[in-house]
Amino acid sequence: MADHRVTCLSCASVNRVPATKLGAHPKCGTCGARLMEPRVHDIDTETLRKAERNDTIPLVVDFWAPWCGPCRMMAPEFEKAARVLAPHARLAKVNTQVHGDASQRYGIRGIPLLVLFRDGQEVDRLPGARPATEIEAFARRHTAERA
Template sequence: MSHIITCLTCGTTNRVPAERLGAHPKCGTCGAKLAEAKVHEVDSATLRKAERKDSLPLLVDFWAPWCGPCRAMAPEFEKAARALTPHARLAKLNTQVNGDAAQRYAIRGIPALILFQNGQEVARLTGARPAAEITAFVQQHSRNRA
């Protein structure tokens, strides 16, 4: 089995064998790590592509720099990224910079977490959460049980 993974740096779609996820696979175009234990900042275009194509679970934090709860949750989101790698990836989308995203994804309040997999929104969670709760949320809702 292999996974389709969009590079969150350059937007290229990559095919990665499931058994290679833990071996720090890199993008065939730009060389960026595809399953890295950190949160990536994405723009609307990259998110749309990853949302449609990726088979590996992608949890996106919709946030804004002026949002206190968003800033408070950032370290917890980073911890969750370390715990979930290589079985899921975590990204952040700044709704202030990417204003179209709030409408496209029907974001009513931030922070808002949306889990995508295989071209679908799988689940969503709102409000600032601790790392353990974020991790449990992804594990509960992802199809390959991160």
């Protein structure tokens, strides 16, 4: 099996991880952070741009803001989905209030908005607050592991 490229969501370093090691809690070669943690990471747009260009593992990004009621309601569901989907997909959040450039760069017209990136491109979008099961189904449509 081939190696995967995975951007560390803590330090933004790109790492190569053998496909057979994705479930073995691989760590970043630069900062030592776990690369495939079953949790949601808060990231900035610079880290997202690097992951968007480099990662071969699906990355589902929740574009949200703290003033958005549906965004806050979906947060626990997004966390549940992250625990289920690891190590076949990673989940991250970008706060559009803090990172205002995200809305323009990614053409965001409403939040919450889930955008799935893989292999250097945006692959799919899912608008609105969703339960964990719908988030999982959305991500699984684009993962090698569909179980």
